[in-house]
Amino acid sequence: MTVSTPDFTPDNALQDHDPSEQAVQRYPVICIDGPSGAGKGTVTWRLAQALGYQLLDSGALYRIVGLKAFEAGLLGADGCQDIDEQAVLALTQGLDIVFVPNEASGRVDIIVNGDAVGEQVRNETVGGYASKIAVFPKVRQALLTLQQKMASRSGLVADGRDMGTVVFPDADVKVFLTASAKARAERRVTQLLNAGQTADFEAILATIKARDERDENRATAPSKPAKDALLLDSSCLDADSVYAQVKKYCQDKGICFNN
Numbered sequence: 001m002t003v004s005t006p007d008f009t010p011d012n013a014l015q016d017h018d019p020s021e022q023a024v025q026r027y028p029v030i031c032i033d034g035p036s037g038a039g040k041g042t043v044t045w046r047l048a049q050a051l052g053y054q055l056l057d058s059g060a061l062y063r064i065v066g067l068k069a070f071e072a073g074l075l076g077a078d079g080c081q082d083i084d085e086q087a088v089l090a091l092t093q094g095l096d097i098v099f100v101p102n103e104a105s106g107r108v109d110i111i112v113n114g115d116a117v118g119e120q121v122r123n124e125t126v127g128g129y130a131s132k133i134a135v136f137p138k139v140r141q142a143l144l145t146l147q148q149k150m151a152s153r154s155g156l157v158a159d160g161r162d163m164g165t166v167v168f169p170d171a172d173v174k175v176f177l178t179a180s181a182k183a184r185a186e187r188r189v190t191q192l193l194n195a196g197q198t199a200d201f202e203a204i205l206a207t208i209k210a211r212d213e214r215d216e217n218r219a220t221a222p223s224k225p226a227k228d229a230l231l232l233d234s235s236c237l238d239a240d241s242v243y244a245q246v247k248k249y250c251q252d253k254g255i256c257f258n259n
């Protein structure tokens with residue numbers, strides 16, 4: 001499996017950096033972990049843009065594997081059959097993933113084995129597939145090295161569940177962004193209605209809670225704050241306030257912003 005992402009770095013010199021020099025040249029890493037809908041993607045995008053860092057949307061990796069496993073029939077027609085870990089691993093190893101920052105959506109567009117993956121990958125159903133395959137240690141291991149390599153080209157802002165605990169334990173900044181399940185479900189409803197789709201609050205709330213339960217209680221790399229993470233509850237904060245608080249925390253940790 002390979003993954004690549006163009007970064008926001010204005011100076012291409014950093015992109016030509018040889019990963020074998022990593023021991024002498026270390027770039028800053030900022031981890032934004034937390035549950036679905038907490039606002040991680042929103043703050044991660046703004047930080048990466050402001051700092052000219054690369055962006056790692058690790059949830060997208062798990063979503064792609066979940067979607068491809070479903071399409072290959074590995075999850076059953078309703079996404080609920082017993083899953084063959086080895087088959088998901090083999091599928092994962094065959095993926096070539098490119099992330100392309102999309103200014104309009106404020107997220108990365110995803111190209112898998114040369115084909116653009118549509119917005120479908122972002123829906124709650126695929127989020128559910130992702131959390132089912134995310135329990136497998138071999139799949140997580142296959143994604144681990146790949147994610148770590150992304151910190152070898154420039155500064156990195158990484159969004160996920162285990163960025164601060166497992167993938168980048170020595171990160172310069174770790175934030176665990178939460179919000180109540182109700183606030184997160186309300187955000188999803190707003191997001192869907194704004195996109196001209198229908199939304200059932202109770203159904204969305206139930207799906208969010210089921211995903212939280214699976215992500216927080218799996219044996220390997222469960223979703224939890226790193227011991228040295230800033231805990232930030234965004235239930236009553238708008239996106240600008242979250243960004244301002246995270247930016248200030250990054251500055252306190254020695255990260256320099258030019259704007």
Ligand SMILES: Nc1ncnc2c1ncn2[C@@H]1O[C@H](COP(=O)(O)OP(=O)(O)OP(=O)(O)O)[C@@H](O)[C@H]1O
Pocket residue numbers: 034035036037038039040041042043059187188191234237238239240242
């Ligand atoms: N602080 C906030 N207050 C209200 N809405 C927010 C806030 N932060 C983000 N949002 C909105 O909530 C929705 C979910 O945000 P976002 O995609 O950033 O969350 P996420 O944690 O990355 O979710 P996921 O893990 O499922 O990708 C988006 O529509 C976003 O615009």
Ligand SMILES: Nc1ccn([C@@H]2O[C@H](COP(=O)(O)O)[C@@H](O)[C@H]2O)c(=O)n1
Pocket residue numbers: 036037058059060062063127130131132134159160161162163211215
């Ligand atoms: N570091 C990560 C990131 C994600 N997952 C799993 O993928 C699901 C989808 O993630 P989103 O951030 O895109 O919502 C998530 O529910 C996790 O099961 C993970 O395990 N580790």
